[in-house]
Amino acid sequence: xxxxxxxxxxxxxxxxxxxxxxxxxxxxxxxxxxxxxxxxxxxxxxxxxxxxxxxxxxxxxxxxxxxxxxxxxxxxxxxxxxxxxxxxxxxxxxxxxxxxxxxxxxxxxxxxxxxxxxxxxxxxxxxxxxxxxxxxx
Amino acid sequence: xxxxxxxxxxxxxxxxxxxxxxxxxxxxxxxxxxxxxxxxxxxxxxxxxxxxxxxxxxxxxxxxxxxxxxxxxxxxxxxxxxxxxxxxxxxxxxxxxxxxxxxxxxxxxxxxxxxxxxxxxxxxxxxxxxxxxxxxx
DNA sequence: GGAACTGTATCATTTAATATTACAGTAAGG
DNA sequence: CCTTACTGTAATATTAAATGATACAGTTCC
Numbered sequence: 001x002x003x004x005x006x007x008x009x010x011x012x013x014x015x016x017x018x019x020x021x022x023x024x025x026x027x028x029x030x031x032x033x034x035x036x037x038x039x040x041x042x043x044x045x046x047x048x049x050x051x052x053x054x055x056x057x058x059x060x061x062x063x064x065x066x067x068x069x070x071x072x073x074x075x076x077x078x079x080x081x082x083x084x085x086x087x088x089x090x091x092x093x094x095x096x097x098x099x100x101x102x103x104x105x106x107x108x109x110x111x112x113x114x115x116x117x118x119x120x121x122x123x124x125x126x127x128x129x130x131x132x133x134x135x136x137x
Numbered sequence: 138x139x140x141x142x143x144x145x146x147x148x149x150x151x152x153x154x155x156x157x158x159x160x161x162x163x164x165x166x167x168x169x170x171x172x173x174x175x176x177x178x179x180x181x182x183x184x185x186x187x188x189x190x191x192x193x194x195x196x197x198x199x200x201x202x203x204x205x206x207x208x209x210x211x212x213x214x215x216x217x218x219x220x221x222x223x224x225x226x227x228x229x230x231x232x233x234x235x236x237x238x239x240x241x242x243x244x245x246x247x248x249x250x251x252x253x254x255x256x257x258x259x260x261x262x263x264x265x266x267x268x269x270x271x272x273x274x
Numbered sequence: 275g276g277a278a279c280t281g282t283a284t285c286a287t288t289t290a291a292t293a294t295t296a297c298a299g300t301a302a303g304g
Numbered sequence: 305c306c307t308t309a310c311t312g313t314a315a316t317a318t319t320a321a322a323t324g325a326t327a328c329a330g331t332t333c334c
Contacts (some may be wrong), residue, residue, distance in 0.1 A: 006239070195300095294316080
């Protein structure tokens with residue numbers, strides 16, 4: 001699974017814990033252990049979809065824009081790794097009945113698999129992630 | 138998703154269509170469009186788990202060992218890409234409550250996700266894949 | 275106008291996936 | 305019993321994907 005997905009969850013959880021003040025990409029990147037540019041990249045995606053707000057310039061950064069209970073892991077999945085389950089089929093022989101059709105058959109099955117996974121991921125919101133993080137402390 | 142998974146399905150489907158005679162790794166590799174050594178590697182895994190039989194030497198190759206309707210995609214998933222859904226968390230800061238606990242929280246959620254995916258994949262057997270392939274012809 | 279940010283493009287580096295080569299072991303058939 | 309056609313598997317090379325790093329334009333605040 002794409003690590004952009006976990007990065008997004010990580011960042012949103014961190015922001016959910018400080019709903020009052022902004023966090024810079026530097027602060028988040030230290031917590032997540034990655035390069036600040038990656039944080040900016042991933043979070044700009046979340047911004048475009050209205051999950052958080054940003055502010056440039058001095059004192060700027062990222063801040064939660066909605067309710068942690070309104071964002072599900074499925075929302076984040078769709079943004080960061082839609083199609084990740086899709087099978088990577090190599091160019092197979094068109095002359096063989098299996099080679100010629102396997103890709104399409106698997107594609108439709110995996111479309112269903114992703115939908116199915118979606119039903120599971122919809123059960124978890126950022127609020128629940130934060131609660132679980134707090135419980136472990 | 139790991140392409141060993143699709144390779145295994147491809148190979149098994151091909152073998153299911155010729156239950157009477159053996160197929161060599163060369164034949165399968167042409168159909169699947171990959172290197173024969175990879176076929177041998179993936180199929181040796183399937184052999185170890187009793188899904189097919191092999192024979193070395195002249196006239197040897199791979200042959201189905203069980204019923205196509207007895208092998209589900211979940212069986213194959215477990216062999217070829219168990220844990221593939223597991224989030225790739227980077228080393229995050231132990232000093233931050235989020236960084237210190239995110240990994241464990243996500244890990245347990247993804248364990249559940251994989252189980253959930255399993256319920257879906259159990260609905261498909263090699264027999265059904267072969268039927269779908271035939272229908273498309 | 276300078277300091278502290280985001281936004282984004284580009285290039286470098288690391289890591290994972292896959293292909294290739296090589297060869298030992300096994301079975302069949304002359 | 306020797307040759308041919310296979311699997312099994314290790315080692316190495318190559319390619320592709322993920323990630324990191326650098327650079328800099330645009331914004332906001334003081």
